[in-house]
Amino acid sequence: MxxxxxxxxxxxxxxxxxxxxxxxxxxxxxxxxxxxxxxxxxxxxxxxxxxxxxxxxxxxxxxxxxxxxxxxxxxxxxxxxxDGKYHEQIRISEDATGYSYESLFKPYISSALTEVWIEDPYIRHTHQLYNLLRFCEMLLKAPCKVNVVHLLTSQDEADSSQQNSALAELKESLRVQGVTLDLRYSSTIHDREIRFDNGWIIKIGRGLDYFKRPKGRFSIGYCDYDLRQCQETTVDIFHTQHTKTVGDS
Structure with missing residues (x-):
């Protein structure tokens, strides 16, 4: 050497x-x-x-x-x-970079992780649907064996055709990878949080949609989310010995 x-x-x-x-x-x-x-x-x-x-x-x-x-x-x-007292807070400042899903969630992913719950009312528009896809891709590449992803979101009342077709395609694509997408809609959902069955709970003020729109399709940050600028938001991380299922109060 x-x-x-x-x-x-x-x-x-x-x-x-x-x-x-x-x-x-x-x-x-x-x-x-x-x-x-x-x-x-x-x-x-x-x-x-x-x-x-x-x-x-x-x-x-x-x-x-x-x-x-x-x-x-x-x-x-x-x-x-x-003791059930774990709380950590990350403040993502306006225009900050280095906060891809891989970077943000890495500390909380372990080999024990098999099931994920996502509550996010805004998985509707194209860029939000791509965010969900990228999040799922991150899970597939991570050192864990996730076999179920539960998604609770709201339906696009103006035009649900794109949302429905995109989520149906993602569901089939995940099935091929051995992962079940459990999809549910709620008209009253407002909280945003992601829960892992290894006990970690991540609450992001903006949900998965904390990235700024890139300046163009050939601009730095378009493909690599670590290089993409973020919108200001707060991430709160908790840990619990008992992971609730989606829809629990």
């Missing part, structure tokens, strides 16, 4: 761990834990590639420090989850 490659891995590790510390200090513990784990793995890769004993000792010390902090966070998160 070349020195440049080792240096590149070290730079990546420092960047990820710096982000972990920032999130840690902001009280965004679940997110920081993911970054600590990724950064520690990168540092361990560097350690394996380094031959100098002095440097190896330096990396071992760093790794131990970060591992100790990650364990403290894990114990803290588990305790407040057990």
């Amino acid at each position: 070349t020195q440049n490659h080792v240096s590149g891995m070290e730079t990546s590790a420092i960047s990820v761990l710096k982000r972990a510390v920032e999130l840690d200090h902001s009280g965004r513990f679940q997110e920081s834990l993911v970054c600590y784990q990724e950064g520690i793995q990168l540092l361990m890769d560097v350690l394996r590639a380094v031959k100098d004993d002095l440097k190896r000792g330096h990396y071992r010390e760093k790794i131990k420090g970060y591992m100790d902090r990650a364990e403290q966070i894990k114990a803290h998160v588990n305790q407040i989850k057990d």
Whole structure:
């Protein structure tokens, strides 16, 4: 392994761990834990590639420090989850980037996740239907085995034909992937939240529709949602030992 490659891995590790510390200090513990784990793995890769004993000792010390902090966070998160008091808030500012569904939901997806509930009154217009499609694609690529997605939304009263045909197509496409789309409509729904059967509840002020319209079809951010600007919104994350089904009060 070349020195440049080792240096590149070290730079990546420092960047990820710096982000972990920032999130840690902001009280965004679940997110920081993911970054600590990724950064520690990168540092361990560097350690394996380094031959100098002095440097190896330096990396071992760093790794131990970060591992100790990650364990403290894990114990803290588990305790407040057990107490039913977990609440974390993320404020997405106007024009912010880096908030694709992959980035936002990654800390809360685990191998135990098999069932998802989506409550969002506005899955009607083309871009909103595409948002749902992208969210489902994210779940299919994630390290979990989701087999049921429950969607509770409202029907487009002006013209429901596009909504109905798009959701029917998505339902069939998910079926081919081994996932059931359980679709229900409500005329009184107003809350927006996403629930995972591993206990995580994510409430986004704007639901899945927090992205700005791209400036054009060949503008940066049109395909990659991490590069797309967001509208200002607040994300509240909770954890419960008992996941309710859609429609429960």
